[in-house]
Amino acid sequence: MVWAGPVATRFFADMGAEVIKVESARAWDQLRALHFLGGDTEQWWNKSAYFNHNNRNKYACTLDLQTDRGRELALRLAAQSDLVFENYRANVLERLRLDYDDLRAVKPDIILVSMPSHGKTGPEAHHVAYGTNVEQLSGLASLSGYAGMGPHKSAIAYGDPNAGAHAAAAALAALHHRARTGEGQHIEVAQWEAMIPNIGEFVLGYGMTGTQPEADGNRHFSRAQGVYPCAPDEGHSDAWVAVSIGSDAEFARLCAAIGRPELADDARFADVVSRRHNQDALDEAIAAWTSQRTQREAARALQAACVAAAPVLRIPELLQDEHMRARGFWEPVSHAVAGTWEMEGVTWRLSRTPGHVRVPPPMYGEHNDWVLRELLGLGDEEIADLEREGVTSRAPDLSVHA
Amino acid sequence: MPDHTNRTGPLSRLRVLDLTSGVAGPWCTKLLADYGADVIKAEPPGTGDDARGHGAFPDGVPHREESALFLWLNTSKRGITLDVRTATGRALALRLAARCDAVVHDWRPAEVAALRLGYDDFRAANPRIVVTSVTAFGQSGPYADWLQPNLISFAAGGQHYLAGDPDREPLQSAGYQASYQAGAQAFGATLAALWDAAQAGEGQAVEVAGMEVMASIMELYVPDAAYRKSEALQKRRGNFMSAAVGIYPTADGHIGIHAMPKNWPQLVEAMDARWMATDERFADNRARLMHDDELSAALYGWAATVTKHEAYERAGKARAPVAPVNTVGDLLESEHLRERGFFHHIEHPLAGSLPHPGAPARMPASPPEQSGAPMLGEHNVDVYCGMLGLAPADLATLSAGGVI
Numbered sequence: 102m103v104w105a106g107p108v109a110t111r112f113f114a115d116m117g118a119e120v121i122k123v124e125s126a127r128a129w130d131q132l133r134a135l136h137f138l139g140g141d142t143e144q145w146w147n148k149s150a151y152f153n154h155n156n157r158n159k160y161a162c163t164l165d166l167q168t169d170r171g172r173e174l175a176l177r178l179a180a181q182s183d184l185v186f187e188n189y190r191a192n193v194l195e196r197l198r199l200d201y202d203d204l205r206a207v208k209p210d211i212i213l214v215s216m217p218s219h220g221k222t223g224p225e226a227h228h229v230a231y232g233t234n235v236e237q238l239s240g241l242a243s244l245s246g247y248a249g250m251g252p253h254k255s256a257i258a259y260g261d262p263n264a265g266a267h268a269a270a271a272a273l274a275a276l277h278h279r280a281r282t283g284e285g286q287h288i289e290v291a292q293w294e295a296m297i298p299n300i301g302e303f304v305l306g307y308g309m310t311g312t313q314p315e316a317d318g319n320r321h322f323s324r325a326q327g328v329y330p331c332a333p334d335e336g337h338s339d340a341w342v343a344v345s346i347g348s349d350a351e352f353a354r355l356c357a358a359i360g361r362p363e364l365a366d367d368a369r370f371a372d373v374v375s376r377r378h379n380q381d382a383l384d385e386a387i388a389a390w391t392s393q394r395t396q397r398e399a400a401r402a403l404q405a406a407c408v409a410a411a412p413v414l415r416i417p418e419l420l421q422d423e424h425m426r427a428r429g430f431w432e433p434v435s436h437a438v439a440g441t442w443e444m445e446g447v448t449w450r451l452s453r454t455p456g457h458v459r460v461p462p463p464m465y466g467e468h469n470d471w472v473l474r475e476l477l478g479l480g481d482e483e484i485a486d487l488e489r490e491g492v493t494s495r496a497p498d499l500s501v502h503a
Numbered sequence: 504m505p506d507h508t509n510r511t512g513p514l515s516r517l518r519v520l521d522l523t524s525g526v527a528g529p530w531c532t533k534l535l536a537d538y539g540a541d542v543i544k545a546e547p548p549g550t551g552d553d554a555r556g557h558g559a560f561p562d563g564v565p566h567r568e569e570s571a572l573f574l575w576l577n578t579s580k581r582g583i584t585l586d587v588r589t590a591t592g593r594a595l596a597l598r599l600a601a602r603c604d605a606v607v608h609d610w611r612p613a614e615v616a617a618l619r620l621g622y623d624d625f626r627a628a629n630p631r632i633v634v635t636s637v638t639a640f641g642q643s644g645p646y647a648d649w650l651q652p653n654l655i656s657f658a659a660g661g662q663h664y665l666a667g668d669p670d671r672e673p674l675q676s677a678g679y680q681a682s683y684q685a686g687a688q689a690f691g692a693t694l695a696a697l698w699d700a701a702q703a704g705e706g707q708a709v710e711v712a713g714m715e716v717m718a719s720i721m722e723l724y725v726p727d728a729a730y731r732k733s734e735a736l737q738k739r740r741g742n743f744m745s746a747a748v749g750i751y752p753t754a755d756g757h758i759g760i761h762a763m764p765k766n767w768p769q770l771v772e773a774m775d776a777r778w779m780a781t782d783e784r785f786a787d788n789r790a791r792l793m794h795d796d797e798l799s800a801a802l803y804g805w806a807a808t809v810t811k812h813e814a815y816e817r818a819g820k821a822r823a824p825v826a827p828v829n830t831v832g833d834l835l836e837s838e839h840l841r842e843r844g845f846f847h848h849i850e851h852p853l854a855g856s857l858p859h860p861g862a863p864a865r866m867p868a869s870p871p872e873q874s875g876a877p878m879l880g881e882h883n884v885d886v887y888c889g890m891l892g893l894a895p896a897d898l899a900t901l902s903a904g905g906v907i
Contacts, residue, residue: 104722116695131763137727137735150730151723220865225839228819229769230761233748234826237759242750243830244677247668252757252828254742254750255676256665262720264863266684270691271864274538276698278513278869286868294845295863299683303831304846305571306559308857313831314559319654319675323557326654328663328672341673343658409650411659413673416728416737419661419718427644430715431729442730445719449692450641452622453707454699502765 102130104232104258105216105292106188107155108265109272113184114158115447115456121182121472122156122463123175125165126494127501129465130156134502146465146497148439153462157434157444161463162472163493166197171492175199177477180207184272188216191226201287210285212275214268218260220291230293235260239296244303246316253316263299264292323347325376327384328413329391331399341413342391342399351408352376358406359390432458466495510579512539513869517697520599520606521545521580522587522620524552526653526679527637527713528609529576530686531693535607536579537862537871543599543886544577544877545585548907551879552577561854567879569854574876578849578859582877583886584907587618591906596620597628598891604700605633605693611640613648622708632706633696637689639681641712651713657681660717665724668741684720685713687863745792746799750828751806757828758806758814764788769823773814774805849875883907 107122107130114120124130129146136142136149164178165171176199179185185204187194194200194215204211215221218230219238236242236259237252246253268290279285297304307313319327326345334340346352349372356365364370364386369379376383391399396412403410414422420443425431431443439462447456473479473487487493517540521532529544529552536542546552554576555567567573586592597620600606606625608615615621615636622634636642639651639659649655657663657675667674689711700706718725727736743749747762747770762770767788771780779785779801784794791798806814811827818825827833834840835858845861862871887893887907901907 108720112691112695131765135723137731137733150726153730154726219839220843223839223843225819227822228815228826229766229822229824230826231763231824233744233761234759234824237750237757237826237828240829240831240834241677241680242757242759242828245674247671247674251752252742252750253667253674254759255680256662256724256739257720257722258761259676259680259720261722263684263687266687266691267863270534270687270694271538271866273691273694273698274513274864275866275869277517277694277701278866280701281516282868284868286866289865290863291843291865294840294843294861297834297845297860298863299680300678300831301575301860302557302559302572303678304834304860305575305857307831307835309559309561309569309571309854310563316677319672321654324652326652328658330672341658341664343654343663345652345654347652404646404649407650409652409655411646411649411655413658413664414661415664416661416721416724417734419659419725420729422659424640424644424646424659424714425718428641428712428715430718439730444729445715445725448688448711448715448719449695450710450712451692451696451699451707452709453703453705454696 102188103132104155104261105264106186107132108262109214109216109268110159110186111155111157112266112269112449116449117454117456120159121178121468122159122161123164123166124161124465124497125163125171126491126496126498127165129497129501131502133465133497144438153436153439154444157458157462158460159463160468160471161466162469163466165492166199168490168492170487170490172197172199174477176203176207178472179204179211181476182208182211183276184212184214186214186216186268190229191217191219191221205285210279210283212272212279212285213287214272214290215287216264216268216290216292218292220294221289232258232260235292235296238293240300240303241296244300244313244316247318248316260292260296264290264295267295319343320380321345323373325352325380325383329384329388331391331396332394334395334397337415340396342396343411343413344387344403345409346376349373354406355403355408358403358408359387361386434458434461436461438464465497466493469493510539510541510872511869512537512871513866515539517541517605518603519543520596520603522596522606522608523637525554525609526576526682527686527689528607529554530683531635531637531689532580532607533576533578534687534690535693537873539869539871542580544580544582545587545596546582546879548584548586548880548905566853574851574854574857575859577876578873580877581882581886582880583883584880586906587620589906591901591904593618593620595906597624600625600632601628602890603629603632604697605635607635607637607689607693609637611638611648612642615642626706630705631700633693633700633709634706635689635693635696635709635711637685637711639713641715642710653679653682656685656713656717659714661721661725662717665737665739667739669739673739681713681717685711685716688716746795746802747791751802753806753809753811753814756811758811759826759828760802761824766824769821770825772821773818773823773825775817776801776805847873849873851875880907
């Protein structure tokens with residue numbers, strides 16, 4: 102549900118696995134409610150782009166796991182599966198009697214992947230956290246920020262996609278282990294723990310020095326780098342180019358590229374150390390040049406001169422970006438209710454067995470019949486009973502995410 | 504001394520040739536190594552991996568065997584020296600690849616061409632090989648040969664513009680987050696291709712581009728712009744999405760609150776602010792958004808009266824999504840992480856005993872493990888003589904020739 106779990110299973114769906122997403126009328130994916138379309142839009146729960154992007158290539162069925170019948174059918178699905186992913190709170194699977202031991206009883210080599218925020222054990226296991234909290238818990242927020250301005254969040258709920266990537270990779274590693282030994286296992290990706298390695302060098306550094314470095318904006322301790330204002334592009338005045346300079350040779354190339362060759366001989370910028378000490382003055386010189394150009398002109402000119410630079414792309418520009426277009430990254434999708442648009446393609450680019458957006462994102466309960474009939478072998482009468490009893494459903498209970 | 508023969512992780516039958524440096528590639532191969540693969544990391548003779556030049560360093564004194572960045576990103580690997588730009592070095596790389604399941608490199612297409620070490624070259628040496636490239640821009644397209652330190656893929660991938668204050672410049676996250684994300688996805692993609700190779704008996708090329716990885720994790724920003732064609736969300740919002748989702752100063756530091764509509768009662772309980780539960784301005788989500796400034800004022804007011812750990816403890820009891828903004832020191836003192844045995848101390852012969860975060864995943868049937876990063880060329884004899892069967896005298900020749 103939400104983001105971390107769906108990111109993890111999307112990797113498998115993109116790689117061609119048959120991924121079946123289970124929801125129910127009273128426990129449906131909250132991302133379906135983040136649609137920005139207005140509450141009066143017909144079937145808005147099938148039109149959330151946030152949900153649709155993260156669940157493409159999957160199938161969706163409904164089973165109320167809090168009912169005996171729903172639980173039993175879920176176990177029958179698990180018995181046919183290699184992997185089960187869940188990102189409920191730490192104790193929910195246990196309460197549903199769908200924990201690892203229950204799954205293992207029906208499928209001895211099952212691989213269960215749990216993604217609790219804090220882990221299933223430890224004194225803080227009962228705490229609740231979303232992806233932004235994970236970034237705060239992990240130390241990253243305390244390391245990020247403008248100089249002297251306190252901690253800063255990133256733009257996204259970073260804990261989610263990070264945990265999703267690590268959960269998918271760990272599940273693949275477990276498949277390798279299973280192929281060799283025949284053994285399944287219960288993997289735990291605690292989202293807080295999965296984030297800390299992303300600042301691992303600060304942890305070792307703390308062990309060496311007993312301190313953590315002060316946040317310093319876009320700067321780097323050994324490179325002279327930052328973002329610089331650019332001329333308005335297509336009416337957007339908030340335009341920036343990122344530039345990063347390491348060696349003396351790179352600096353000399355920058356000076357030539359911005360038409361200030363004399364700066365290469367300026368004592369304030371003579372070496373790596375003085376450039377860091379006098380970066381404010383250097384920033385002014387770079388900004389004077391970038392502000393006369395659009396971000397793309399600036400980045401192209403600098404890269405042509407072998408200086409590391411890139412436009413700080415706004416998302417609408419990223420969607421049209423020539424590099425992404427040339428690589429065919431944005432792929433079209435057609436959806437029965439939501440229409441036709443383009444979404445991000447598959448980031449794991451495999452040359453012989455490439456993944457693509459093959460299956461449109463599933464509508465709520467869209468594949469009930471296929472799952473119940475084909476995978477579980479139920480007949481018409483049983484299927485009708487399940488719906489009558491509320492074990493399966495064709496529309497979510499909208500009051501849940503009001 | 505790392506034990507490279509008795510590995511417990513899930514990948515303990517795999518061997519990988521690591522031709523990367525810096526952050527993204529080494530993070531991918533560190534994960535492979537910590538999860539059990541025998542990773543042979545080849546570094547340029549003399550200077551080694553660029554990361555060796557980056558701190559922190561013990562007592563602040565630079566030393567190429569004591570870089571925090573290098574020691575963190577190269578645990579559990581065997582280290583050799585190898586100059587793949589020489590004809591002899593290239594031939595040795597191909598001989599090593601013949602004994603490996605995967606090769607990971609971080610070269611731009613122009614570098615691949617100059618080295619003549621593309622997928623076809625490796626495949627000729629080993630048809631089952633998986634060859635993974637992890638770069639900022641991938642192996643094709645107009646930016647493919649652009650220079651690409653972390654800031655560049657962070658900027659190009661879309662996240663940078665949206666982070667930071669509305670009236671200031673875009674702000675990148677600390678460290679090397681674009682590189683870490685590319686490395687983590689290259690790890691997963693490599694395992695997927697290795698899984699396929701085990702069934703198909705044939706390898707393939709795998710490509711992971713940091714710009715694409717970053718563009719693929721843009722939360723609701725890419726989906727909304729792509730689908731609704733709206734620019735409503737496409738602006739920097741500082742530390743707040745709304746009053747209920749943001750970072751607030753406490754008496755002693757900061758906390759983060761992330762209350763979705765369904766978490767409202769728990770937040771009120773954590774704050775012990777019963778008046779808020781009955782205040783009409785906060786009656787439902789719509790009302791709270793209409794009175795965002797008033798809610799913000801109430802949260803600032805409350806946060807200022809508590810320490811971050813008091814707030815966290817109360818939130819835990821109430822099940823409200825509130826977290827302390829931890830410093831690195833806080834992490835190392837966390838009772839929760841200590842009880843879970845998350846940090847490990849690894850003794851390095853020069854840098855001393857240093858704390859290392861554990862693996863991102865716990866896998867009880869095949870637990871990942873970390874051993875110390877290699878010194879430059881530490882395993883030359885082990886690999887070149889033990890694995891490739893060269894005589895010790897040959898190593899002296901290779902060394903004198905600048906190949907190793």
